[in-house]
Amino acid sequence: MAAVAAQVWPLLVFLGLFLAAALAWFARSGDRVPAEMAWGVFEAAALGLVASFALHESAHVVALRRVRTVTRIALERTAWRTSVVPEGTMTARQTAGVALAGPLSCVAVGALLWLPDLDRSLAWWYLAHAAFLLPLFGDGRALRHALRTARGRRPAGEARG
Numbered sequence: 001m002a003a004v005a006a007q008v009w010p011l012l013v014f015l016g017l018f019l020a021a022a023l024a025w026f027a028r029s030g031d032r033v034p035a036e037m038a039w040g041v042f043e044a045a046a047l048g049l050v051a052s053f054a055l056h057e058s059a060h061v062v063a064l065r066r067v068r069t070v071t072r073i074a075l076e077r078t079a080w081r082t083s084v085v086p087e088g089t090m091t092a093r094q095t096a097g098v099a100l101a102g103p104l105s106c107v108a109v110g111a112l113l114w115l116p117d118l119d120r121s122l123a124w125w126y127l128a129h130a131a132f133l134l135p136l137f138g139d140g141r142a143l144r145h146a147l148r149t150a151r152g153r154r155p156a157g158e159a160r161g
Contacts, residue, residue, distance in 0.1 A: 043119075052129060056102040061084055099142035099143040100143065
């Protein structure tokens with residue numbers, strides 16, 4: 001989780017300052033509109049975007065720690081993403097389990113947030129992680145590779161990527 005927060009800390013600082021300024025304006029003027037707007041943006045960014053990706057990557061780490069043949073878990077960060085990169089070997093079944101862990105953990109939280117009296121706007125941030133199972137994304141590619149390996153179409157490989 002800290003890795004995701006470290007990746008987006010400028011956004012979180014900006015949004016925190018924006019929210020603080022809006023609250024100060026509210027305290028001084030009684031005008032709630034800027035504070036409500038700032039909270040909405042902060043909620044979407046921090047509790048939706050950042051928290052969902054922190055959960056997603058943390059679920060991959062939890063799944064990888066159960067694989068005894070994974071010798072190291074590294075973080076790969078670019079300007080646009082943070083990913084966990086395992087080193088070692090995994091079976092096709094283990095690869096599939098790790099690939100599914102991130103998106104499905106978020107989908108489960110999204111389903112819970114969809115319950116009555118909870119914040120459905122946040123639910124969409126979590127439910128959207130199902131898209132990462134498409135082969136366009138790393139989790140989807142890993143899942144496709146695992147399924148092909150399990151069917152004997154490709155040789156098993158290293159856990160990297």
